Amino acid sequence: MTDIAAPVPAERTVPWMLQRAAETHGSAPLFSFGDASASYQRACEIAGHAAWRLTHQYGVRRGDTIVLILHNRVEFLEIVLGAAWAGAVSVPLNTAAMGEQLRHMLESAAANVIVVEQELAVRVRDALAAVSATPRLVVLTDPAARVTRGSENSVDAWEPISHGPVTEPRLPPASVRPGDPFVVLYTSGTTGVSKGVVCPHAQYYWWAYHNASLLELGPTDVLFTTLPLFHTNALSALFQAARVGASVVYERRFSASGFVDAIERAGATVTYLLGAMVPILLTVPPRPEDRESPLRRVLAPGVPEVQLREFEQRFGARIVDGFASTESNFVIGSRVSERRPGRMGTVQRGFEARVVDPNDAEVPDGTPGELVLRSREPFAFALGYRGRHDATVESWRNLWLHTGDRVVRDADGFFSFVDRLKDVIRRRGENISSHEVEAAVLTHQEVEAVAAFPVPSELAEDEVMIAVVRGEGDTLTPAALLDHVRTRLAYFAVPRFVDFVDELPLTENGKVRKFVLREQGVSPDTWDREAAGYELRRDGS
Structure with a gap:
């Protein structure tokens, strides 16, 4: 189990974490991805080889940004570690992003x-047509990568370094600092x-520190994740293991159907589940072997108490709750022996948390308010929002990170989640901006006005619902509207529920x-995509 009392090292960089772990x-x-795997020592070598390839073959320099639009595959880690080793910055994007959202991300990432x-x-090529920059585009195929830049086309091999020996040199690690950017992760706007x-x-040093402490990780553990590497959770798992x-x-x-078999194949003792994944797993018919897996800990924030008990009884593993965000860290949580059902936990070492009113004044225990956070350790939180100084100042006003989440703290210091203040929808572990849903719907010529908002899902978290004011004619149908927006939104952001209304409720402003x-939520007259048998594929078709 990790030593939570160990002194804080000065370095706290990705190259230092890899080298320190390799020495030990x-x-x-x-780590392993299917048939590709690497030891601690080999991971350092992979980072050095990848850094050389990025700098000498692709012209990457210190401080440059590398966008990755990849599913979980070994090349993802190779490039991220190589970029960190070279002092560059990785920008992993959600593979479901498309249309205006993707164009905005690519423009912002530069x-x-x-x-x-x-x-x-x-x-990606379609989105780049409307982006001012002209980055080098590397299209990964198997086993080689096709490189396109301007009008030039050439084939350039990117054999996964993890598959075996390579002839390329290795770069020594760049002299990076704990506060230098490691990755830029796009999270939904409010x-x-x-x-x-x-x-x-350094933020990933503290992700590793607190996850290892709260999950009570040790050297015999096998961590297992199906979560995408373009999110903090899966990316930080590497450093949790290394710690x-x-x-x-x-x-x-x-x-869901293959979960237990995958856990057994991996010999996994710890896994990570978000949002609706626990209720979804509980819909799979139980099997005698469910409780025979080696699984002992599951990080799954926000699971309702009834489902938590059912999951633990069925699978024999204990669930750890808590509060974390891309901007902050694993700030609030409790070990299994200290947890209280229905509560996220207590503030962890090195952090401060308050519950405040709209004027940022702290409210008494037992009174709901917004959760605001601060770190006592340098660079344990994000540095801000790329190119959005206004949004950074707003979120970190009065030197506290404003989470937009409404919580209650009890007299013993345990925090409970109430609801979200932010105008964001949480579905199946993904944050969905209502603004982006509305923007996509408004591109339909027969839509006059729209509001997107969350409604409760039977699988926990939210479903996306829209209230739509149609233009003249009133001929637009819900299915026709979804046919229009499905090519403009990530599949998980396409609304499930549609209400056509005469007008939206407005304030005086x-x-x-x-x-x-x-x-008002879902009414008997609300159109339900699933009940109507409307089929939606992940690729937007």
Whole structure:
């Protein structure tokens, strides 16, 4: 189990974490993707080789940004570690992003190089047509990568370094600092477009520290995740393992029916589930072998108490709750022995948390208010939003990170989640900006006005609902509207529920009173995509 009392090291960078772990754990396994794997020592070598390839073959320099639009695959980690080793910055994007959202992210990222899977390349090229920069585009196929820049086309091999020996040299690690950017992760906007969260190297040191402590990780643990590497959770799992000498197994995607078999194949003792994944797993018919897996800990914030008990009884593993965000860290949580059902936990070492009113004045225990956070350790939180100084100042006003979440703290210091203040929808572990949903719907010529808002899902978290004011004619149908927006939104952001209304409830200043719509929710007259048998595919078709 990790030593939570150890002194804080000065370095706290990705190259330092990799080198330190290699010195301690050497030939022990660190990560695997299918048939590709690497030991601790090999991971350092991979980072050095990848850094050389990025700098000498793709012209990446210190401080440059590399956009990755990839599913979970070994090349993802190779490029991210190589970029950190070279002092460059990785910008992983959601593979479901398309249309205006993707164009905005690419414009904001200002990438020097974009690495994308072949199946996603067409939408990336379409988005780049409206982007001011002209980055180098690397399209990964198997086994080689096709490189396109301007009008030139050439084939350039990107054999996964993890598959075996390579002849390329290795670069020594760049002299990076704990506060230098490591990755930029795009998270949903609250009332605007998606924002790029600039995450420094040291933030991942503290992700590893607190996850390892709260999950009580040790060198014999095998971490297992199906969560996408373009989110903080899966990316930080590598450093959690490295902190204690454990190993991590990555799968391409989540499968409810194959979950137990995958856990057993990996020999996993710890896994990570978000939002609706626990209720979804509980819908799969139980099997005698469910409780025979080696699984002992599951990080799954926000699971309702009834489902938590059912999951633990069925699978024999204990669930850890808590509060974390891309902008902050694992700030609030409790070990299994200290947890209280229905509560997220207590503030962890090195952090401060308050519950405040709209004027940022602290409220008494037992009174709901917004959760605001602060770190006592340098660079344990994000640095701000890329290119959005206004949004950074607003979120970090009065030197506290404003989470937009409404919570209650009890007299013993335990925090409970109440609801979200932010205008954001949370579905199946994904944050969805209502602004982006509304923008996509408004591109239909027969839509006069729209409001997107969350309604409760039977699988926990939210479903996306829209209230639409049609233009003249009133001929637009819900199915026709979804046919229009499905090519403009990530599949998980396409609304499930549609209400056609005569007008939206407005304030005296003309703002939509979304709380009224949320309270009205789904009615017998609401169109339900699933009940109507409307089919939606992940590729937007």
